Amino acid sequence: MGVKLVSACLIGIKCCYDGESKINKKCFELFKRGKLIPVCPEQLGGLPTPRAKSEIQKNGKILTKSGKDVTDNFIKGAKETLKLTKLLGVKEAILKSKSPSCGCGKIYDGTFSGKLIKGDGVTVALLKKNEIIVITEAGL
Numbered sequence: 716m717g718v719k720l721v722s723a724c725l726i727g728i729k730c731c732y733d734g735e736s737k738i739n740k741k742c743f744e745l746f747k748r749g750k751l752i753p754v755c756p757e758q759l760g761g762l763p764t765p766r767a768k769s770e771i772q773k774n775g776k777i778l779t780k781s782g783k784d785v786t787d788n789f790i791k792g793a794k795e796t797l798k799l800t801k802l803l804g805v806k807e808a809i810l811k812s813k814s815p816s817c818g819c820g821k822i823y824d825g826t827f828s829g830k831l832i833k834g835d836g837v838t839v840a841l842l843k844k845n846e847i848i849v850i851t852e853a854g855l
Contacts, residue, residue: 716806717805718749718750718751718752718770718803718805719745719750719751719752719803719805719806719807719808719809720751720753720754720796720800720805720807720808720809720810721742721745721751721752721754721808721810722737722745722753722754722755722801722811722814722817722850722852723753723758723808723847724736724737724738724755724811724833724836725737725738725739725742725743725809725811725852726739726742726746726751726752726753727743728755728768729764730755730757730758730764730852731763731764731765732757732765732766732767732768732769733734733768734764736766737811737852739741739855741811741852741855742855743764745750745809750788751809752799753846754796754799755792756789756792756793756795756816756817756837756838757788757789758792759785759791759795759796759818760788760789760790760792760793760795760816761791761792762785762788762790764790765778766779767780767781767783767785768780768827768853769785769789769815770815770822770823770824770825770826770827771815771822771823771825771834771836771837772825773825774851777789777815777837778825779829780827786791789815789816789837789838790837792816792837792838793816793837793838793840793841793842794841795842795848796838796841796842796846797817797838797842800842800845801848805847806818806846806847806848807847807848807849807855808842808847808848808849808850808853809849809850809854810836810838810839810849810850810851810852811851811852812851812852813831814836814854815836815837816837816838816839817836817838817839818834818835818836818839818851818853819835819836819839819849819850819851820833820834820835821833821834822834822835822836835849842850845846
């Protein structure tokens with residue numbers, strides 16, 4: 716297995732929007748064995764931690780619950796993450812499910828109601844477009 720990217724929150728880094736982590740034991744074990752490179756696209760896009768919860772809207776914009784447009788930050792973070800994959804020759808990533816950046820297959824619907832819909836986060840969409848294989852922590 717070659718080295719993969721991983722959402723930093725999955726290995727215990729407190730970089731989630733709420734200032735917490737979402738540690739996953741399998742990801743943490745792979746990281747300890749040197750198999751994973753942690754990344755947080757939202758931080759790479761210039762967003763602070765903690766930060767307002769954001770969701771992708773039907774029009775493709777990414778807004779915080781209060782209505783602030785953070786689309787440019789998410790796009791910048793996705794581009795920086797892609798740059799990292801290219802610099803390191805990474806072909807696969809394990810990213811945090813449901814996130815507006817890292818969600819793969821399912822994301823929140825943009826209403827901040829907890830409802831999930833089919834779709835990918837901004838970073839996942841860009842990575843897939845560039846032939847990077849993406850799975851969520853649930854796929855391990």
